[in-house]
Amino acid sequence: MIEFKQVSKDYVSNIGKEVKPALREVSFSVKDGEFITLCGRSGAGKTTVLRMIACEEKPTSGAVLFYGQNTIDIKEKDAYTIRQQLGFIFQDFKLLPYKTVFENVAYALEVIGQDTKKSKDEVMKVLDLVGLTKKANRFPKELSGGEQQRTSIARALIHRPRVILADEPTGNLDPYHSRDIMKVLMKINEAGSTIILSTHNKEIVNAIKKRVITIDDGRIVRDEENGMFFI
Amino acid sequence: MKFQKKLFKSDMVSYIRKIIRGGWRNFKRQGFLSFATALIIFIAVMLGTLLFVFENGVNYFSEKIRDKMDVSVYFKESVNQETILDLKGQVEKLPEVKSAEYVSPEAAYEAFSKTHKDDTFSQSLQAIQVNPFLASLKIQTTKPEQYKIVASFFEKEEIAPYVREVNDHKRGEVIEKFSKIATDAESIGLVSTIILSIIALIITFNTVRLSIHSQRMEIEVMHLVGARNSLVRGPFLIQGMISGFFASLIAFILSAIVIFLAKDKIFAMTDGFDIWSIYMANLSVVILVQFGIGIGLGLVASYIATRKYLKG
Numbered sequence: 001m002i003e004f005k006q007v008s009k010d011y012v013s014n015i016g017k018e019v020k021p022a023l024r025e026v027s028f029s030v031k032d033g034e035f036i037t038l039c040g041r042s043g044a045g046k047t048t049v050l051r052m053i054a055c056e057e058k059p060t061s062g063a064v065l066f067y068g069q070n071t072i073d074i075k076e077k078d079a080y081t082i083r084q085q086l087g088f089i090f091q092d093f094k095l096l097p098y099k100t101v102f103e104n105v106a107y108a109l110e111v112i113g114q115d116t117k118k119s120k121d122e123v124m125k126v127l128d129l130v131g132l133t134k135k136a137n138r139f140p141k142e143l144s145g146g147e148q149q150r151t152s153i154a155r156a157l158i159h160r161p162r163v164i165l166a167d168e169p170t171g172n173l174d175p176y177h178s179r180d181i182m183k184v185l186m187k188i189n190e191a192g193s194t195i196i197l198s199t200h201n202k203e204i205v206n207a208i209k210k211r212v213i214t215i216d217d218g219r220i221v222r223d224e225e226n227g228m229f230f231i
Numbered sequence: 232m233k234f235q236k237k238l239f240k241s242d243m244v245s246y247i248r249k250i251i252r253g254g255w256r257n258f259k260r261q262g263f264l265s266f267a268t269a270l271i272i273f274i275a276v277m278l279g280t281l282l283f284v285f286e287n288g289v290n291y292f293s294e295k296i297r298d299k300m301d302v303s304v305y306f307k308e309s310v311n312q313e314t315i316l317d318l319k320g321q322v323e324k325l326p327e328v329k330s331a332e333y334v335s336p337e338a339a340y341e342a343f344s345k346t347h348k349d350d351t352f353s354q355s356l357q358a359i360q361v362n363p364f365l366a367s368l369k370i371q372t373t374k375p376e377q378y379k380i381v382a383s384f385f386e387k388e389e390i391a392p393y394v395r396e397v398n399d400h401k402r403g404e405v406i407e408k409f410s411k412i413a414t415d416a417e418s419i420g421l422v423s424t425i426i427l428s429i430i431a432l433i434i435t436f437n438t439v440r441l442s443i444h445s446q447r448m449e450i451e452v453m454h455l456v457g458a459r460n461s462l463v464r465g466p467f468l469i470q471g472m473i474s475g476f477f478a479s480l481i482a483f484i485l486s487a488i489v490i491f492l493a494k495d496k497i498f499a500m501t502d503g504f505d506i507w508s509i510y511m512a513n514l515s516v517v518i519l520v521q522f523g524i525g526i527g528l529g530l531v532a533s534y535i536a537t538r539k540y541l542k543g
Contacts, residue, residue, distance in 0.1 A: 054455065077460060084457035094452045098260040110249055111458040155456065
């Protein structure tokens with residue numbers, strides 16, 4: 001379970017040392033197996049929420065609890081222990097360019113110390129799930145945007161993480177590929193994984209019919225089950 | 232914590248193998264970056280090899296100059312060999328004296344005849360049928376500047392009557408001049424070694440740093456996927472070492488070929504500087520230095536360059 005307790009985050013600009021609040025006293029919790037959509041305008045604070053869960057950012061005040069562990073107590077060098085329990089999907093895919101599709105996916109197993117021989121079958125199964133079996137030996141630059149995102153999804157779920165964080169996963173894709181990606185995410189959620197999706201795509205939010213948290217200017221303005229896009 | 236334990240229990244050998252395989256794969260796939268890094272390390276290794284040759288050359292010439300700088304003491308005709316050998320024994324006891332050689336009038340005559348066998352001097356000498364050479368002691372000091380001590384030894388009241396001439400007064404200036412040249416050449420060699428090594432280090436560090444800087448996004452992704460610092464850094468270190476290894480290997484082969492091909496010309500030009508023999512006699516040191524510089528530079532430069540992008 002993930003909990004945000006009165007979390008505020010301020011960024012200080014390099015020029016003029018101006019303080020810019022990214023989150024203001026945000027509180028919510030995420031139960032196991034939930035599908036949550038964070039929606040809001042660009043710069044509303046959605047990505048900051050995800051980065052805080054991944055220990056990429058620490059709150060200025062308040063607390064973020066990841067399965068009871070306060071992320072503020074986790075040292076930077078130990079943050080990998082949290083990240084190994086997460087799957088991350090990014091808008092720009094963030095695949096490793098010098099690794100093949102297979103190696104990109106297997107990398108998530110490598111980092112948790114799984115034996116390469118054992119990994120092979122698991123990777124092929126997940127690639128089958130996202131429809132990329134035939135492209136296992138291709139490099140990212142040889143794939144379309146949709147295929148790159150499916151590789152990124154395969155990498156995010158190969159190690160069966162407790163939570164998958166998806167940051168605008170359809171932001172760089174056409175509507176056809178976007179629907180495709182959302183179907184995969186729904187399927188993963190049905191299999192029991194918790195998913196936190198950040199998006200400002202109205203059609204997607206309305207189509208999911210799951211819990212929607214709307215963030216505006218760093219504050220939660222709505223938190224509804226079966227929510228709709230509202231800004 | 233569950234995941235940490237899982238990793239802790241995992242086979243360390245397999246973990247290291249993964250890092251090595253990752254580094255090797257990156258080296259192969261990042262063709263241009265690997266080539267650029269290896270090229271710069273190659274230049275640094277070649278520079279190191281050149282400095283080795285230069286250093287040996289400077290030492291050879293300064294030794295040669297010093298060896299030629301002796302003090303010759305000529306004795307009067309009336310002084311017998313025993314007295315001269317006794318004086319030789321005394322002068323050898325001086326801490327400043329490296330060696331003393333007795334040259335009999337016959338040996339001096341023979342040496343002269345040999346050197347001048349084809350010219351008129353030798354013929355004139357044969358014509359007069361007299362050996363005009365005096366017995367002498369050729370004395371070498373540890374440092375050429377110490378010739379004055381030797382000269383003053385033979386100016387002592389009890390020894391001076393035996394001596395016809397000490398040639399330090401004529402050679403004094405020359406000895407000091409050449410001695411200074413030899414010392415200066417050694418100092419220049421040392422300073423250039425230091426300066427060129429620093430330049431090579433800076434260029435290599437910057438090239439490796441630029442290469443790793445261009446992959447900073449990938450380092451960030453590795454972190455986000457949950458890689459520990461060692462798993463992120465390891466392949467970069469291996470990649471740097473492999474680049475260094477190949478750079479050293481090529482530098483080793485190339486320098487050996489160049490030195491082998493140039494050895495005769497260098498020998499002839501320098502009146503006896505046998506670089507190939509020096510190279511072969513120091514082969515283990517050369518290999519150690521070349522591969523040490525290459526692999527070491529690749530490793531250290533990669534370590535420093537990755538430190539900036541690692542967290543915690």
